[in-house]
Amino acid sequence: MQRIVVFLALALVAVTLGGAAPAHAIANGDTVPDGTYGFAVKLTDYDIPVLGGGTRDSSCSGGLISPHWVLTAGHCFRDTRGNRVSRPVARKTVATVGRASLSGSGGHDVRVVEVRQQGTLDIALARMDKAVTDVKPLRLSRSAPKSGARVRLAGFGLLRATDAKTPNRLRTGLFKVTSVSKTEIGMTGIDPAGNTSPCEHDSGGPYFTVAKDGTATVVGVVSHGPDCPHTGPDQAGRIDKVAAWIQSVIRDDVLPSPTPSRTRAGTSPPAAAAAPPDSSNSLVGFAIPWAYLGAGLAGVLFCIGLLQSARGSRRRASARRKPPHRRRH
Template sequence: MKSLSKFLVALTATVVAGAVSTPAHAIADGDGVPDGKYEFAVKIDDIGIPTADGSKRNSSCSGGLISPHWVLTAGHCFKDENDKRVSRTVADKTIATIGRADLKGKAGFTANVVEVRQHGDADVALARLDKAITAITPLKLNRKKPTDGQKLRLAGFGLTSGTAKKTASRLQTGQFEVTSVRKIELGVEGIAPRRTTSACPHDSGGPYFTDAKPAVVVAVVSRGPRCPHSGADTSTRVDAIAPWILSVVGADLKPKPTPSKTRPAPTKVAAPQKQVSEPTPPLLWIAAIPLVLLVGALLVWSLRPRKGIHRRR
């Protein structure tokens, strides 16, 4: 009887847990993403998170690159040992992997998260990287109010089922539809590849985005029922908090001026002009003719022999 009672208690707890809305972190009944696609997707690994009993644990979240230094993710991805959201890194080391659909591969980039900003009201945080990721096109921020029936795509690095022990080693994706629009949140429901396509543990912070180029991030994974499931998950609207996001990352979105590659035109040096001697004025020659004739006549006269005069030998 005792064994039966324990079994019934455990079963009841499982059923209740499945009915309660819990933080969502990954995609069940989705598709694997091929290499080189959705490179803006980010996996955030927290190594050495302090716990209330003094020990440490590891965890992970998903996110999306929105500027060279900043990743958009869920606020509850950064909680202290008292389970309170904080505007700082909480683990011994927090590593972001960007542009790597296959986590076993070497594509993309890794960077350390060195700063965290919490929105406060919305379940959204911004994580700053210690180096700029400029080789990947970041997500654009949605500025328009979403509409019922709008189609979105989700990409995340979480579990693929509620009973999985390890997160997926390959980025997962699925298609979703907006089912409700509230002040700062959306209801989103999976539609492909299955009706049970849904966010799972460790997909928290994953971006719901449009398939346009460049992709536009419309919402961020926040919470939902146990996965996989049909029905809606809850996400945070990006357009509702875009002014706050831009107040933090705005300067990082501006392109840096690049030095001009054109060389200045060489200064032209005037070629030295040849000095031309001025011709002697013709009048000077005319004036000199009488003098020359006079000198010549005197010379001839002085050399002419004279009568009665004998030269010495």
């Protein structure tokens, strides 16, 4: 009985802690659990014309900033001579939104039908032909980034510069602002490793902060840098410099206001839970789910209580079986 209870306690702890934190994958990031950072977008291009004939496929990363518009890098849309253009360049460009695992279910696959180039910065906007209304978009930063600030990056890029295929799951890493120019931000990886860095196909991926209420604000997008993984900075386009232009493009393309449905006693249903706040200040990839840990410890204490109860029962049963002690005369 004692062995069974101990085994159950250990199993409960293993199951609880097994789902508590993300696994460190490789030097350039952590894998992202399902349901996290739904605003992250993968832009997949099918049949891009190639100079001299033929086609190729490619992809970029991006971030949802309104129901129809995705923020990404300007160089993700180039003609056969490498010039940035304000139009889709592939036969078909698909934005995958709200799905951390590309092979999983849920989320949306929406066709991109329009592109707007910012012009000065390596920043562009891609419009989808259908609105995504069940994912909370990124907010636009309106203030200049500060050196030393910590931000997070999410992207669907390669794991190493030598890889031939992008992963099927979104990845993330923690970065520090190490330089600020008029148009760009230097971002240096700090967690999960000192060489955490964006890679090819992470172009356009959002660098963002997460407030305590779960609101994510984009401060920059991946533009250019050395081959990954590497130490030192990559460059990102500053969002605060182009926030007014972005707003002029998306205009009133906002999430529809929810219509409260009446429940008992005239109350409204509870709002959807916000995304968990980032744990950037602790240099950890994700916030530790203390609720799960508490549940696991409570389970252990419960099992210990069962063990003690079982021991007490055996002692009482043994006492009843023994004959009463008689004093010798």
